[in-house]
Amino acid sequence: AQKVTQAQTEISVVEKEDVTLDCVYETRDTTYYLFWYKQPPSGELVFLIRRNSFDEQNEISGRYSWNFQKSTSSFNFTITASQVVDSAVYFCALSEGDSNYQLIWGAGTKLIIKP
Amino acid sequence: DTGVSQDPRHKITKRGQNVTFRCDPISEHNRLYWYRQTLGQGPEFLTYFQNEAQLEKSRLLSDRFSAERPKGSFSTLEIQRTEQGDSAMYLCASSTAGQVNTEAFFGQGTRLTVV
Numbered sequence: 194a195q196k197v198t199q200a201q202t203e204i205s206v207v208e209k210e211d212v213t214l215d216c217v218y219e220t221r222d223t224t225y226y227l228f229w230y231k232q233p234p235s236g237e238l239v240f241l242i243r244r245n246s247f248d249e250q251n252e253i254s255g256r257y258s259w260n261f262q263k264s265t266s267s268f269n270f271t272i273t274a275s276q277v278v279d280s281a282v283y284f285c286a287l288s289e290g291d292s293n294y295q296l297i298w299g300a301g302t303k304l305i306i307k308p
Numbered sequence: 309d310t311g312v313s314q315d316p317r318h319k320i321t322k323r324g325q326n327v328t329f330r331c332d333p334i335s336e337h338n339r340l341y342w343y344r345q346t347l348g349q350g351p352e353f354l355t356y357f358q359n360e361a362q363l364e365k366s367r368l369l370s371d372r373f374s375a376e377r378p379k380g381s382f383s384t385l386e387i388q389r390t391e392q393g394d395s396a397m398y399l400c401a402s403s404t405a406g407q408v409n410t411e412a413f414f415g416q417g418t419r420l421t422v423v
Contacts (some may be wrong), residue, residue, distance in 0.1 A: 209373075228411065238414035240412070243411050
């Protein structure tokens with residue numbers, strides 16, 4: 194069965210620190226897609242990244258970077274030099290190749306960046 | 309504004325009443341999704357449309373829930389005989405078809421409180 198685990202319920206760091214949000218997934222499919230979304234206090238889920246299971250290259254976008262490791266079924270997200278505006282709940286999600294309409298979500302990690 | 313819009317943003321209703329929510333997707337998106345999110349949890353898939361066809365419904369969607377997308381554009385989600393357990397954020401998302409597992413863009417949600 195497919196499952197996404199975000200073991201960190203809440204993380205609190207001081208501004209400018211680096212922080213890594215963990216995501217571990219389970220799936221039997223060889224073709225699958227992994228996503229990260231940000232949910233600020235306003236409630237709207239904001240898409241951050243999508244990776245497919247065949248592309249294990251790490252990705253960097255500004256202060257954000259993602260580390261995809263199939264060997265450990267993990268897709269971790271790092272924010273470098275965190276800012277107060279990064280405070281939000283971050284969700285990792287999975288969709289499998291034959292059910293591309295449905296995302297399986299982790300429970301989310303609440304990130305608090307203190308000034 | 310070219311994002312996904314949902315109306316109303318907040319709804320308080322008495323138990324037993326019917327409620328209807330509306331979602332206007334991004335105009336060129338032919339896929340539309342409804343999710344439900346309770347506090348501290350990730351979204352749960354409810355149903356999915358491709359154009360006007362409702363292709364999948366979750367087992368979470370009881371007979372009291374019905375969704376429509378009559379012209380393949382906006383969608384409505386109706387809950388009949390609301391119960392306190394229906395209190396949640398109802399999220400709508402849309403995406404394009406053609407590419408597998410394209411990212412979904414979410415609206416700000418409708419927060420339902422059943423008293």
